[in-house]
Amino acid sequence: MTNNYDLGKIETVELRKIWPHEALDFTKWLAEDENLQLLGDTIGTELELIEIESSVGSFNVDIFANEVGTSRKVIIENQLEDTNHDHLGKIITYASGKDAEIIVWIVARARDEHRQAIEWLNQHTDNNFGFFLIEIQLWKIGDSKAAPRFHIVEQPNEWTKMIKLSAELTETERVKLSYWTQYNEIAKRNPEFLQLFNPQKPSKDHWTTLRCGTSDYHIALLIDTQKKCIGIEFYVPDNKEIGHRAIAAKEQFEECLCLEARPFDAKKASGLRFYKSGYDIKGNSEKWPEYIEEQIKWAISMRYLINSLDL
Template structure:
């Protein structure tokens, strides 16, 4: 008979992180740990700065959503929520012109859950507030496991997707393709270990984090040309593009393919990409397209990260 261990929750978070600013914030800012948070809320987050100045105060983590210009603030609290931190959260959001506000706490009190819900219902549709509890679990003497639990989040994101797709067959087709890609890709270990799940949208692109605020991998459906593109996108750093370009031969050798290098002198962004024909309207071909996309994305991340 198999003997099963008993899962127990570690209530005192400070046994693992004695100090909020010195221990928890640096831990959360590490790529693999931030990936847990990103995966929980369905956003790709790249850290810009920790203990980022807002007037006389500092926000714990200032970040960017990968692939967009949306700014994120993350405020940590290894205790129960309180009015002081709620006030700071709004102050920091205002000072940083944040689009996404994430409050990570030990326990969310009911009055603060209600406050975050109210903010989501009464602020601009482009503003999003998340309230999460961080939990610690252990089985016997095993390693301690971390889990983030969403307590409050914007309640209109799913509705917005439904509204958009119902009004446009093209948007519906894009959305269906990304949903199918997610369902397929994250069943494969190599891809799932390299990237976090990205929320499906009606956009023609999907971004994948590579742990940098200035770079990301972008997958694109170019339906008018029947092409799928995987690209290394550099948001605004021409020097970084040149650094990659000096290693062009090594990067292409590592990936086993020739890339299309586009510095785009008249634009801030630079693109390094590879293109493949795709029959978007033939669902029987989707697994083949997904396999190619996943393979290129993993190879691209491994090849380029050497030179970041």
């Protein structure tokens, strides 16, 4: 019996057919918000453009950016050809000149010796640094438009970095790291959550950031090990108009979350914080999944409310 399935064949597209010039075409394309977001989704972070062709002494790095939520500096160097020693040297020079902690090298094809070099850098730098070697590909099916795909060739080994980090932490910091590690695992099993958010990698901080598709604001989940409470916040870094609109809508936030709002309006940042007490993080690790599930529900509800308010 013959099955007639109408299937297409995936074909690769020559990069230079779409981006003839690396700086004038590819770098400008990548710097657009939606494309920078695509790259950020690939490496697990949210990127905010600072400038293209950013000066480093007598040289220029293709893209200079921030990691949203941490303000860690990011450099992105593009090479629409095979990797070479020249560009390997450039990314180290640019990282030093820009004090960058996230280094992204995008190439047409990664040679094995350069993959090994990036792997070595990730193994021998401290926990704050991350080197990514990424191949950019273009695919199409039949007469469809070419679609970009970022393929990670080399990236930080988060498990190894986490072990190294844990050894350097205080007891309280280790508790926070463990809590957010478990949160990350639980969040990635929640389909509705994953449609709205991309969980941030675990950290030793008292918060974890949830990006909302804009650099104007984000949601953060909170824990306070001393006061034994968990929380959530709507955080606006420096857009007072949005921050004040959120504060004006605090009753709607309260009704949505069934929590009491604590508005804040600092010199730059503004927004709303919500806490719920009676959650012993340090002494009750077996109940962490319950705590985390509650925070995930808050995050989903807040995201829907934000969308309805058009903030």
